[in-house]
Amino acid sequence: MADERELIERIAGRVxxxxxxxxxxxxxxxxLANGMVMALDMLVDGVHFRRSTxxxxxxxHKALAVNxxxxxxMASDPVAALIGLGIPPDIxxxxxxxxxxxxxxxxAHYGFTVAGGDITDAPVLILAVTVTGxxxxxxxxxxxxxxxxxxxxxxxxxxxxxAAGLLIxxxxxxxxxxxxxxxxxxxxxxxxPLLSQGHHLxxxxxxxxxxxxxxxxxxxxxxxxxxxxCAEIDLDAxxxxxxxxxxAAALGLEPDLLASTGGEDYALLAxxxxxxxxxxxxxxxxxxxxxxxxxxxLRDGCDVTPVQLGWEHGHRSGx
Amino acid sequence: MADERELIERIAGRVxxxxxxxxxxxxxxxxLANGMVMALDMLVDGVHFRRSTxxxxxxxHKALAVNxxxxxxMASDPVAALIGLGIPPDIxxxxxxxxxxxxxxxxAHYGFTVAGGDITDAPVLILAVTVTGxxxxxxxxxxxxxxxxxxxxxxxxxxxxxAAGLLIxxxxxxxxxxxxxxxxxxxxxxxxPLLSQGHHLxxxxxxxxxxxxxxxxxxxxxxxxxxxxCAEIDLDAxxxxxxxxxxAAALGLEPDLLASTGGEDYALLAxxxxxxxxxxxxxxxxxxxxxxxxxxxLRDGCDVTPVQLGWEHGHRSGx
Numbered sequence: 001m002a003d004e005r006e007l008i009e010r011i012a013g014r015v016x017x018x019x020x021x022x023x024x025x026x027x028x029x030x031x032l033a034n035g036m037v038m039a040l041d042m043l044v045d046g047v048h049f050r051r052s053t054x055x056x057x058x059x060x061h062k063a064l065a066v067n068x069x070x071x072x073x074m075a076s077d078p079v080a081a082l083i084g085l086g087i088p089p090d091i092x093x094x095x096x097x098x099x100x101x102x103x104x105x106x107x108a109h110y111g112f113t114v115a116g117g118d119i120t121d122a123p124v125l126i127l128a129v130t131v132t133g134x135x136x137x138x139x140x141x142x143x144x145x146x147x148x149x150x151x152x153x154x155x156x157x158x159x160x161x162x163a164a165g166l167l168i169x170x171x172x173x174x175x176x177x178x179x180x181x182x183x184x185x186x187x188x189x190x191x192x193p194l195l196s197q198g199h200h201l202x203x204x205x206x207x208x209x210x211x212x213x214x215x216x217x218x219x220x221x222x223x224x225x226x227x228x229x230c231a232e233i234d235l236d237a238x239x240x241x242x243x244x245x246x247x248a249a250a251l252g253l254e255p256d257l258l259a260s261t262g263g264e265d266y267a268l269l270a271x272x273x274x275x276x277x278x279x280x281x282x283x284x285x286x287x288x289x290x291x292x293x294x295x296x297x298l299r300d301g302c303d304v305t306p307v308q309l310g311w312e313h314g315h316r317s318g319x
Numbered sequence: 320m321a322d323e324r325e326l327i328e329r330i331a332g333r334v335x336x337x338x339x340x341x342x343x344x345x346x347x348x349x350x351l352a353n354g355m356v357m358a359l360d361m362l363v364d365g366v367h368f369r370r371s372t373x374x375x376x377x378x379x380h381k382a383l384a385v386n387x388x389x390x391x392x393m394a395s396d397p398v399a400a401l402i403g404l405g406i407p408p409d410i411x412x413x414x415x416x417x418x419x420x421x422x423x424x425x426x427a428h429y430g431f432t433v434a435g436g437d438i439t440d441a442p443v444l445i446l447a448v449t450v451t452g453x454x455x456x457x458x459x460x461x462x463x464x465x466x467x468x469x470x471x472x473x474x475x476x477x478x479x480x481x482a483a484g485l486l487i488x489x490x491x492x493x494x495x496x497x498x499x500x501x502x503x504x505x506x507x508x509x510x511x512p513l514l515s516q517g518h519h520l521x522x523x524x525x526x527x528x529x530x531x532x533x534x535x536x537x538x539x540x541x542x543x544x545x546x547x548x549c550a551e552i553d554l555d556a557x558x559x560x561x562x563x564x565x566x567a568a569a570l571g572l573e574p575d576l577l578a579s580t581g582g583e584d585y586a587l588l589a590x591x592x593x594x595x596x597x598x599x600x601x602x603x604x605x606x607x608x609x610x611x612x613x614x615x616x617l618r619d620g621c622d623v624t625p626v627q628l629g630w631e632h633g634h635r636s637g638x
Contacts, residue, residue, distance in 0.1 A: 004438060007412055014416070015423050020398050020453070021432035030399055030434035032451075034353065038434070040401035040449055044441045079339050080349055084361035084403075084447045093326055097333070104334050113340035115349035118361045118447075119323060128403045128437075128447030130359055132351075134339070 026226065027143050028073040028210055029133070036079070037141060038132045039070035045125040053169040058189040060099030063127035064106050066213065068193030069266040073211040074141040075202035076133035077195065078112040083129055086122025099127075110195060142202050142209035147227035147271035147288045151207055154282040156197050156268045159216055160248075160255070161187035161241030163262020167251065174250050180243030187241065191266040197281070198268060204279035206270035215261040218310025219269055220286065221295035227271070230291030235260055235299045237285045256299060261310055345545065346462050347392040347529055348452070355398070356460060357451045358389035364407075364443040372488040377508040379418030382446035383425050385532065387512030388585040392530040393460040394521035395452035396514065397431040402448055405441025418446075429514060461521050461528035466546035466590035466607045470526055473601040475516050475587045478535055479567075479574070480506035480560030482581020486570065493569050499562030506560065510585045516600070517587060523598035525589035533582040537629025539605065540614035542588060549610030554579055554618045556604045575618060580629055 012025040023031035029039035043063045045051055054062070064081060071078050083103065085096065100114070107114050112131070135141055147153075165188030168175035175181035194211075201209055208227060212219045217233060224231035235256035248255035271288060272278060297305040331344040342350035348358035362382045364370055373381070383400060390397050402422065404415065419433070426433050431450070454460055466472075484507030487494035494500035513530075520528055527546060531538045536552060543550035554575035567574035590607060591597060616624045 007415060007438065010412065010416060011419050014419050015433040016427065017434075018426070018430055018432045021434050024399075024432055024434040025436075027435070030401065030432075032399065034355075036353075036355065036451075038357075038399065038401060038449070038451060040403045040436045040447065042403035042405055042437045042439050042441075042445070042447055044405055044439055044445075046442070047440050080343075080351065080357065082349065082357060082359035082449055084359045086361055086363055086445065093329065096326060097329060100330050100333050107337070108335065111337055113337045113343055113349075114334040115336075115340050115343040115357070116346070117344075117359045119326065120361050120363055121366050122361075122363045122445070123365070123442055126361070126363075126405065126441070126445060126447075128359065128361055128445075130357070130401055130449040132355075132357060132451070 023143060028070040031141050035135045036132055037071060037074045037076045037135060038130060039067055040128065040130045041067045042126065042128040051125060054189060056095040056098035057102040059127065060102035061106065061190050063129045064103045065191045065193050067129045067131040068110065068195065069211040069213065071131050071133040072193050072195045072198035073209055073268060074133065075139060075198045075209065076135045076141065078110055078131050078133045080113050080115040081107065081129060081131045082115060083117035083127065085117065085119045086126035087119065088122060088124055091125060136199065139202055142206050144208050144210040144223045145226035147208035147223055147229055148273060149229060149288055149290060150274050151271035151288045152274065152284045153220060153231060153286040153288065154270050154272055154278060154284050155212065155216065156194055156282055158239040158241040159265045159267060160244035160259030160262050162191065162264040163258055164241065164244045164247040167247050174247055178243055178246055184241065184243050188264065191264060193266065194268050201268060201270045201279050205276050206272055208271040210269055212265055212267045212269050214263040215310030216269065217260050217295050217297055221309050223269065224288065224295055225293040227288065228293055229288040230293060231286055231295045232289050233260065233286035233295060233297050235297055239283055257306060260297065261306060261308060263310055342462060347389040350460050354454045355451055356390065356393045356395045356454060357449060358386055359447065359449045360386045361445065361447040363445050370444060373508060375414040375417035376421040378446065379421035380425065380509050382448045383422045384510045384512050386448045386450040387429065387514065388530040388532065390450050390452040391512050391514045391517035392528055392587060393452065394458060394517045394528065395454045395460065397429055397450050397452045399432050399434040400426065400448060400450045401434060402436035402446065404436065404438045405445030406438065407441060407443055410444060455518065458521055461525050463527050463529040463542045464545035466527035466542055466548055467592060468548060468607055468609060469593050470590035470607045471593065471603045472539060472550060472605040472607065473589050473591055473597060473603050474535065475513055475601055477558040477560040478584045478586060479563035479578030479581050481510065481583040482577055483560065483563045483566040486566050493566055497562055497565055503560065503562050507583065510583060512585065513587050520587060520589045520598050524595050525591055527590040529588055531584055531586045531588050534580040534629030535588065536579050536614050536616055538588055540628050542590065543607065543614055544612040546607065547612055548607040549612060550605055550614045551608050552579065552605035552614060552616050554616055558602055576625060579616065580625060580627060582629055
């Protein structure tokens with residue numbers, strides 16, 4: 001199989017954009033001329049979660065949260081979600097109820113509707129979620145392709161928490177006695193979609209915006225390529241969630257690489273032009289420079305870009 | 320696991336309808352106040368298709384067609400499709416290309432855009448497709464709950480072709496020497512979404528409308544329950560696709576039951592008030608009567624309602 005970037009480029013080259021569609025394959029969500037955006041994410045047991053460590057409510061929450069994060073990255077508000085549920089024989093009606101309970105809780109919190117979907121037999125538990133959202137009046141979505149030379153790259157919070165939480169779920173000994181254990185595991189099991197931060201970044205003039213689903217370096221690489229630039233990331237500047245260093249040390253991993261390649265933090269990454277005031281609660285982690293499109297990771301000024309930029313789930317990738 | 324109807328009722332009772340959503344769980348598609356509709360269907364290898372008998376192009380076509388059929392059942396036009404693709408290790412980039420080729424062909428034909436989605440690893444091939452459509456100006460979608468006492472139930476074409484085609488794919492000997500072999504197999508592999516017929520039925524004043532995805536009896540049962548009525552179907556009146564009788568005979572099946580319980584024909588089922596002119600190319604197959612909500616199948620005036628009303632794929636069911 002071709003790597004996922006090649007595959008997506010191949011698909012993008014094959015499909016035409018027609019009618020009311022303004023932005024198609026290639027961003028966090030598709031955009032329609034009437035101000036609607038829509039995104040689809042598919043979560044598969046054994047790939048994006050494990051029933052042994054994730055409760056049905058965790059799974060329902062996460063499936064919806066990753067999609068809402070795409071809506072946040074389009075600076076939009078969620079309107080309706082459709083849920084495709086593939087269920088193996090050992091899933092009970094109570095499990096389904098618990099999944100929908102967690103999803104309905106998010107719907108009530110963010111003011112949207114779980115509006116339908118599909119249920120089918122499947123060999124393993126699968127959730128395919130589509131969320132439709134609405135751009136705020138007069139605001140065009142901020143695409144990942146809008147970064148300009150000299151822009152600062154900012155993120156909305158500490159990274160690595162979700163990856164460290166997963167490493168603890170993989171082997172609970174890694175979290176023994178760690179005060180941040182529950183917070184890290186919670187970051188992994190129940191990601192928070194940053195909807196208001198998405199609006200704030202757009203209001204502050206972000207030129208490019210996307211969510212960090214697969215790791216800062218991989219997602220910065222995608223933004224840089226979409227914008228035809230090189231993203232230079234200072235690993236020293238990337239804030240790490242409390243406890244990440246401890247978990248990294250237990251595994252002999254570089255904490256700065258765990259934080260900047262570990263996925264599923266669902267923080268937002270934005271490109272902000274020089275001279276524009278930084279949005280509140282953001283941290284500058286790099287800049288867009290000239291060079292071959294892609295990403296460079298610096299530590300103490302030296303290029304330490306890893307081969308594996310992100311924490312990809314095989315071919316997992318938003319189109 | 321509870322049966323699918325119970326499960327969907329449980330889900331429908333749990334989720335609230337908010338904001339711009341007009342129709343949520345329970346119809347072919349969700350409806351928004353701005354005239355958009357959206358539907359999601361999930362197809363799983365071994366449940367809805369088999370890679371041994373369905374080419375990648377067949378699979379791509381079918382995944383999109385079943386969703387477009389939901390849009391037809393809302394008397395709407397498709398605008399954008401999102402494709403969630405779960406791929407096992409033995410799927411090649413050429414297979415993916417072939418699937419998208421078939422989908423792009425439909426998009427060009429019907430004038431919509433394949434606008435994004437998601438790719439992920441999965442144990443078997445899975446396609447989750449969301450199509451967003453637009454109602455024609457001034458037309459509310461015709462829901463499945465709108466049937467009235469005395470309405471005639473009409474369908475848009477002969478049934479049983481897809482089920483007979485699948486039976487031939489299961490055992491090619493069943494199609495040996497049958498002149499309609501290719502047509503039946505084609506009905507199964509490449510269903511046609513009846514978009515213009517959906518508009519025509521709405522224009523002709525259909526009170527209720529849905530697509531026949533899981534078998535006439537099962538889908539009439541759903542329409543009847545949603546409308547609080549009893550659907551009486553005359554099996555003798557249900558037109559059968561040429562060749563269906565031959566395949567049924569080879570298996571010792573009743574041809575009228577094969578036609579009215581075999582799913583995946585994707586014809587449309589509408590309820591038309593008495594006195595209203597019948598839409599062109601429709602056949603009356605029954606009527607809405609008083610009685611316990613559900614369906615009754617008559618043969619020569621006798622109740623022959625089977626236990627298995629439709630050709631369900633396990634828990635498969637549109638919400």
